Amino acid sequence: MKQLVLASNNPCKLREMDALLAPLAIEVIPQARLGIPEAEEPHDTFLANALAKARHASRASGLPALADDSGLCVDALAGAPGVRSAYYAGRAGSRVERDARNNQLLLARLGSARGAHYTCVMALVRNADDAAPLVAEGIWRGEIARVPRGSSGFGYDPLFLLPGRGLTAAELPAEEKNRISHRGQAAARLLELLR
Numbered sequence: 411m412k413q414l415v416l417a418s419n420n421p422c423k424l425r426e427m428d429a430l431l432a433p434l435a436i437e438v439i440p441q442a443r444l445g446i447p448e449a450e451e452p453h454d455t456f457l458a459n460a461l462a463k464a465r466h467a468s469r470a471s472g473l474p475a476l477a478d479d480s481g482l483c484v485d486a487l488a489g490a491p492g493v494r495s496a497y498y499a500g501r502a503g504s505r506v507e508r509d510a511r512n513n514q515l516l517l518a519r520l521g522s523a524r525g526a527h528y529t530c531v532m533a534l535v536r537n538a539d540d541a542a543p544l545v546a547e548g549i550w551r552g553e554i555a556r557v558p559r560g561s562s563g564f565g566y567d568p569l570f571l572l573p574g575r576g577l578t579a580a581e582l583p584a585e586e587k588n589r590i591s592h593r594g595q596a597a598a599r600l601l602e603l604l605r
Contacts, residue, residue, distance in 0.1 A: 413437045414534070417467035417477035419448050420505070422564035427478075429588050430597035434604065439473070446470040449477075456480065456493055456531035461543060469538035476600075480530035480592060482566045484516070484554060486523035491516070495565065505564070513558055513569055524553040528570065530592035532600050544603045548595025552579075563587065 416427055419442050431438050441448075449466035451459040456479040463477035481495030491498035491512070499511035527549050534544040550570075558568035560580025567579035567587075579587060588594045 411436055411474055411536070413439060413473055415439050415441050415444065415446070415467045415471045415473050415475040417441050417446075417449065417463040417475050420564075422505075423478075423593075426584075426588060426591075426593055427476075427597070429584070430594060431476075433601060438476075439471075441467045441471070441475075444471050451479065451493070454493060456529055456547075457533070457545065459493060460531045460533040460545075461535070464533045464535045464543065465538045465540075468535050468540075474534065474536045476532065476534045478530050478532040478593065478596065480528060482516075482570070483527050483529055484520070485525040486520060492529075509565055513566060516554065516566065516569065517556075520554055524555075524571075525551075526554050526570065527551045528566075528592040530596040532593075532596045534600060534604075544600060546596045546599035546603060548592040548597075548599065550590065550592040550595065 414436055416424065416438050418424055424440050428438060446467055449463045453459045453462060459479035460477045464475045467475035467477065481492050483489045483492050499515040530548045532546045553571045553573055555569050555571040555578055559578045560568050562584060563580040570579040
């Protein structure tokens, strides 16, 4: 495999994935460069959404494709926002505006229980009908902070607190976050599968 399509148009996710996939020595092509629109994500599991996005990008490009579906799962909210993390507070506005609204809504719905984890499921298909896709998962445990902190990262990172460190994901250097995050863990497992 010399090329693969990355099934995402999220610029922050693209930067993270570029760094995580660098050891593959494979040309990673963002789907937007090929004019491929984002796939629908109607499914109730991270795996089903990741596979749908990967198959969509592979079908449109004729190339192998990699997709991830990830989100924040809060214990006190029965796992919400979960697969609906990106649009928890609605679809209107830019990514930055949606992230801010999502974080505000999350804080408004939480009481004293703060346990949470990020989940990431990655799916790599060699072609759109691949009957044996490579699948890897990563889980990153933490808590929800009471106020947003930090300017790195995206999404819920300013609220995702690492209790042992006293830092939010948005306060970590990018290299460290890529190493320990849910996406970093899933990418490391995927690299093992590819080797």
